[in-house]
Amino acid sequence: MTAAEIREQLAELREAGVKLRRRPARETHASLARALELWASPDSSWRRRLEQELPGATGFSRENVREGLARGLAPFRGEAWLALVRAELGDPARLDAAQGSMLSGFDATAVVLAGSIPQPTLLALLSPLALRSPVLAKPASRDPVTAGLVAESIAEVDPELGRCIAIARFGSGDEACLRALLEADCVAATGSDASIAALAARVLPKQRLIASGHRLSLAALGPEALRGDALAAAAEAIALDAALWDQQGCLSPLVVYAVGSDREAPDRLAEALARALASLERRLPRGQLEAAAAAAFRQECDGAELRAAAGGGVRLLGGPAQRYAVVREADSAPRPAPLNRFLRVSPVENPEELLASIRPLAAHLAGVALAGFGRDLDRVARGLADLGASRLCPPGELQSPPLAWHHEGRPVLLPFARFTDREAPM
C-alpha cells in the first residue's frame, strides 16, 4: 500500500464509523460476540483456515498451532465478550446516550500488530470496535495471516461492521506509510520496548497511544507442589505452558522457582519438567528455529553444560538435539532466556526470597503460575501483585487467559474509550 492509499483508507473508515454509530451500540457488540463464537468454535471455517495457514507463515508446528488455538480461544466466547463489555463499559446505551456519563470511541484507531500468536491479534482488533472506533491494522511481519482473516470473519457476520476494519500492508521500513497510518486519532501498538519507544516519539499529545510491550511470565511452586503426584502434575502443566507457542508468548513461563528448604526438590522438579517436555516434543513438536534463535539456544545450553561441569549444583537436562532444555540453576540470578522451550529451575528458600528474586524482572512481568503454597498463597499473591504481575493462575492455565484479563495491568476496552460527563441540570 502507498501512503496515499492509507490516507484514503482512513477516510473511508472514518465515514464507515459515522454510519456505524447511527446503529445502537448493542448491535455492534452482538455482532462482535457472534464473530468471537466463530473463532471459539474448532469447526468453524475461520478456525480451520487459521490452523491451516498459520504454521507455514509462522514456523510453529501444525500440532502446536491446533492445541494453542484450542486452549487459547476456549475462553473467547461470545457470552464472555458481552460480560466484558458490561463489566467495563456498563450499559451499552452509554455509547448512544446524550445524557449522563457518555462514552465514545475515537474516529479511527490504528492497530500496529507484532508477533505471531493469534489471540492477542484477535483481541487487539475487536477492542476498538467495541467502542465503534473503526480499525486500520498493520499486520505483524511475523504473522501476515490472522489480521486479514479476523477482518473477513467480521465482515461475514456483519457487513456494515466489516466496513469498519481494514488491513494496511506495507514494509516495516516504509516511513511514509507509517506516518500516514499514525494519523489515526488513536494508536494501539504492540512490540518490544524499542519499537514502542520509536512509535511513541511519533504520536502527538492530541492522539491516544495504547502500548503493549513485551512481557515475561514465570512459575513458582511451593513445598506442597514439589513432592509426589503433585510434582509430576505441576511439572506437566508448566511444561505445557512453555511448549505452547514455543515459549514465544508473554504468558510463556521462562523460569520455574522451587520454593522451600527441600534441597532435592529443584532436581526432582527439573527432571520432571524434562520428562514432560520430552513427551510434549512427540505430541506437540517444536517449530523450526531460525539460525539466530538456534544459536541463542545452543549458546545457553553449552554455557549451562560448562557451568554444570564446573560443579556447584548446576545441571543441564535436554539440549539442542532434544529440542528442549531444562537448566537446574544453583541460584536465582536473572539469566538470558533463549525461549523455544528453554526452562530454568531456580531454588529459593521462602516466599520472601521468591519475591526478592522476581523483583529485578518486575518491570516486564505478566503472569505467574502458582501452586503448592498452602497458607502462604495469599502472601505470595499480594507480593506478586505489588511487583506488577497482571495475572496469577494455576500451572497449565497460563496460555488460556480469560477474555477479561487485565493485560498490562489495565482494562481491556476502557483504554479505547473517551468519556463525556454531562452535568445536570443544564
Add this chain to the structure above:
Amino acid sequence: MTRGADPARSELDARVLAWMREPEWRDDPARFEALALELFAFQWERCQPYRRFCERRGARPATITSWQEIPAVPTGAFKELELRSFPTERSAHVFRTSGTSSAARGALHLDTLALYEASLLPSFARHLLPDLAAGERAPILVLAPSPAEVPDSSLSHMFGVLLRERGTSESGFFLRGGALEVDALLAAIERASASTSALVLCGTAFAFVFLLDELARRGRSLALPRSARIMETGGFKGRSRELGQGELYAELEARLGVPAARIVNQYGMTELASQFHDSVLRLPAEPRRKLGPPWTRVALLDPVGGGPAPEQAVGQIVVIDLANTGSVLALQTADLGRRVADGFHVLGREPGAEARGCSIAADELLAGADA
C-alpha cells in the same frame, strides 16, 4: 608466587609471540595445528572447568587430532566462571564485557598483556595502515573512553596501545564521562587534516552516531582528507539510535566525506585477544570480508544440528585464537556469519527486526533486570 606471566607457559607464549612478530603474515596450517593442539593440552590440564566440560564431550588431548575438534566455550560463560589457565595469584589484569550491572558482565582474567598487545598491532597496521611504512605513525582520534577512565575495557586498552605504538602527538581520546567532546574532536580533526599523515578515526558505532547527530544538529558537514580512514567497532547496545551498517556508512560518507571503501569494521570481543578486520582498505578490488591474523581460525557451526555449517550457509561463529594462551583458545560466539572467500561476514541483527512473539528476548530481559 608473584603476579605476571605463568612460567609454565613461557615456551608456548614465546612461540606464538614469535609468529606475531614476523614481518610478513604467512598462513601455516601445520604450525597452527601444532600450536593449537599443544595449547589445548595445556589449557585442558590447567583450566579445571574447561577440562571437565571437554571430558563430558569425550575430548581430551589424546583424542583430539585437529583444531576443528577442540571444544569451544560459549562466550556467555565468562559471565559465570573464571576461565583461567594460570593460578589466581598470577592474575595481573581483568577485562570486563560491557554491561550496566556487574552480575551481567563477563570477565577475562589475564596474567600477561603481552600476547594481547602483540596480536592487535600487526592486525591494525595491516588493515588500517596498509599504505604506511612499518612503524610510521598517524594521527589516531578515538571516539571511545581512554584506558585511564575505564581500565577494565579491553577496547579502551586496545586503543591505548594503538596510540602508544602508532599514534602521533595529535592523537587522543574524545569520549569522556559518557559524552563525546565534539568541539575538541573537531579541532583535532582540523589539525590532523592539515598534517601530511593519514588521519584515522576510530570508535564504537554508537559514538559515531553521536558525532553524526551532533554534526546534523549544528548543520555541519566535514570534508576529511582523501587519505582519512575510519575504524568502527562494537554495536549500539541501545546507547544511540540504531543504524544498519549500510545506513551508518552512508551517513559517515555524507557527513565526514569518508567513503564506505575507507571504513573498516573491526570484529572483536573482550574474550578474544585477536581481532578481525574488514579487508576493504587493504584489498579494495576484492569483496568486503573479515580477515584475521594467521594465528586465528574461524569455523562456522550449524546452530541447529551442531556440526559444521554447510558451505555458503549461515553459521554460528566459532573462533580459535592462539593469542588466548591464558584463558581458553576456542570460543563459541552468539554471532552468525557466512563464509566469503578466505574470510567471513558477520550477520548483524537488523535494527527493528521483529520478535516472533510477545515474550521478552534475552537481552531485553537482562536490560530490565539491570534497571
